[in-house]
Amino acid sequence: MALFRQVFRSTNLLRQCSRVAAAHQQHRGYAEMALTFAxxxxxxxxxxxxxxxxxxxxNQSFGILANHVPTIAxxxxxxxxxxxxxxxxxxxxxxxxxxTVNKDSSVQVLAEEAHPIxxxxxxxxxxxxxxxxxxxxxxxxxxxxxxxxxAIDCYTAVQKAME
Numbered sequence: 001m002a003l004f005r006q007v008f009r010s011t012n013l014l015r016q017c018s019r020v021a022a023a024h025q026q027h028r029g030y031a032e033m034a035l036t037f038a039x040x041x042x043x044x045x046x047x048x049x050x051x052x053x054x055x056x057x058x059n060q061s062f063g064i065l066a067n068h069v070p071t072i073a074x075x076x077x078x079x080x081x082x083x084x085x086x087x088x089x090x091x092x093x094x095x096x097x098x099x100t101v102n103k104d105s106s107v108q109v110l111a112e113e114a115h116p117i118x119x120x121x122x123x124x125x126x127x128x129x130x131x132x133x134x135x136x137x138x139x140x141x142x143x144x145x146x147x148x149x150x151a152i153d154c155y156t157a158v159q160k161a162m163e
Contacts, residue, residue: 034048053109055080075098080109135148
């Protein structure tokens with residue numbers, strides 16, 4: 001009886017390995033990750049097949065490929081980089097929001113504000129950063145200091161993305 005159980009377990013293990021290997025073969029391509037990326041004013045991607053998306057999360061920035069472990073994360077001000085199916089990379093600045101990675105390799109990036117990096121003017125960003133730094137130095141309340149610091153963080157992230 002023990003020999004029968006061992007053979008039965010080995011057969012089951014072999015079947016499971018075969019299924020995993022077959023699933024891996026099916027999911028090796030990059031085109032099997034669907035991205036939805038939006039903010040209240042604009043939809044950038046709607047279930048679009050992409051290779052990868054990099055997001056600035058609160059704990060750390062991370063890249064997402066097909067078959068990524070399911071995850072929910074909060075976005076911090078920074079740059080989302082979308083590597084499209086053809087390998088072209090597009091950069092977007094996000095102020096905040098959330099990212100959800102689902103078991104089926106679909107990803108949703110929902111931002112409070114999101115804008116393509118190429119829409120920003122370098123001089124305006126530099127001037128905005130200087131003003132935010134002056135606002136922080138002049139702030140007399142905790143709310144004023146917090147608002148100025150958020151502005152500094154956003155301008156710094158945009159400036160870094162434009163480099």
